[in-house]
Amino acid sequence: MEIFNENLSETWPKRYGTEAPASSHPLDRFLTHRSVRKYSGKPIEPELRELLFAAAQSAATSSNLSAWSAVVVDDPDQREKLAKLVGNQSQVREAAIFLAFLADHAKLSASAKSHGESPAGLEAVEMLLVSAIDAALAAERLVCAAESIGIGSCYIGSLRNDPAGVAEVLQLPHGTFGLFGLCLGYPDPSAPPSVKPRMQQVEVFHQDVYPDGWDPSDYNRRMSEFYLEEGMKGDVTWTMRSGKRVTLPGLNGRDTLLAALQKQGFALL
Ligand SMILES: Cc1cc2nc3c(=O)[nH]c(=O)nc-3n(C[C@H](O)[C@H](O)[C@H](O)COP(=O)(O)O)c2cc1C
Structure with missing residues (x-):
């Protein structure tokens, strides 16, 4: 099966467990x-890489600030160091391209100073959100572009497991912070991953105001079917798994990020 080539009649039932509104x-x-x-x-x-990066940079960016950048890590030794820092995830070693997406206030700070302005606003939580949102939009545009030509991707949130280690390996200056990694590569045809269920649209797209209550049974049932198909335990439901993930131990040490962010000049006010 060639992935990223399916039509609605194949993907929609996997996402929602219902019949697709159209075959394609x-x-x-x-x-x-x-x-x-x-x-x-x-x-x-390299020619394709350049186009993919142009797609990423074509994303909208708050106030045209371009408050993000990415370190493209090609050097195998650097990849190895990063793979270890993110819990030995082999896709970081094996991807054709690996990028570390950064919140990047360094250029903005220099711009302000070059005109005699104080860049103290960069220390506000607001500006951390601006750069994180910008980086995510650019990365996802890159992912959509890549998938449109058959290239797969995997985000690496574990880049935040050890922010100091990442800053050291990538030599990140003050005013920058490693937000997440992104692996890109042509999929191994012998191990095609499945399309994963999502919640029903009425559970996610609320009409005019946020609704009362939520019944997780539909999503739990469909995710349990998915877990069984993937050889995982079906009786450990999505609510059980996600519930564990949002405990403090479930953050895998990322509950101490504030200090690491502040050391780099973020989220001080
Ligand atoms: C910001 C972000 C960080 C992620 N970090 C990791 C990661 O460190 N390792 C991994 O294998 N997958 C990671 N993922 C992938 C998610 O687990 C995946 O998107 C989710 O389970 C839904 O599956 P799907 O992308 O196949 O639809 C991450 C996804 C996002 C958006």
Whole structure:
């Protein structure tokens, strides 16, 4: 099966457990996403890399500030160091391209200073959100572009497991912070990942105001079916798993991020 090529009639039932509203549609490819953690080894040529990066930079950016940047890590030794810092996730070693997306206030700070302005506003939580949102928008545009030509991706939130270690390996200056990693590569055809269920639209897109209550039974049931298909325990439900993930131990040490952010000049006010 060639992934990222399916039409609505294949992806919609997997997302929602219901029949697709049409067998195919020009938007087909936007429903084909799944994280890809095993790659074929085929390289992504420099010309294509340049186009993919242009797609990322074409994302909207708050007030045209471009408050993000990314370190593209090609050096195998650097990859190895990062793979270890993110809990030995092999996709970081094996991806054709690995990027560390940064909140980047360094250029903005220099711009303000060059005109005699104080860049103290960069220390506000607001500006951390601006750069994190900008970086996420750019990364996801890159992912959509990549998937449209058959390249898979996997985000690496574990880049935040050890912010000091990441800052040291990537030599990050004050005013920058490693937000998340992104692996890109052509999928290994022998291990195609499945399209994962999402909640029903009425559970996510609220009409005019936020509703009272929420019944997780539909999503728990469909995710349990998915876990069983993937060889995981079906009786450990999505609410059980997500509930554990949001405990303090479930944050895997990331409950101490504030100090690491403040050391780099973020979220001080
Ligand atoms: C910001 C972010 C960080 C993530 N971090 C990791 C990670 O460190 N390792 C990993 O294997 N997957 C990671 N993922 C992938 C999610 O687990 C995945 O998107 C989710 O389970 C839904 O599955 P799907 O992408 O296949 O639809 C991350 C996703 C996002 C958006």
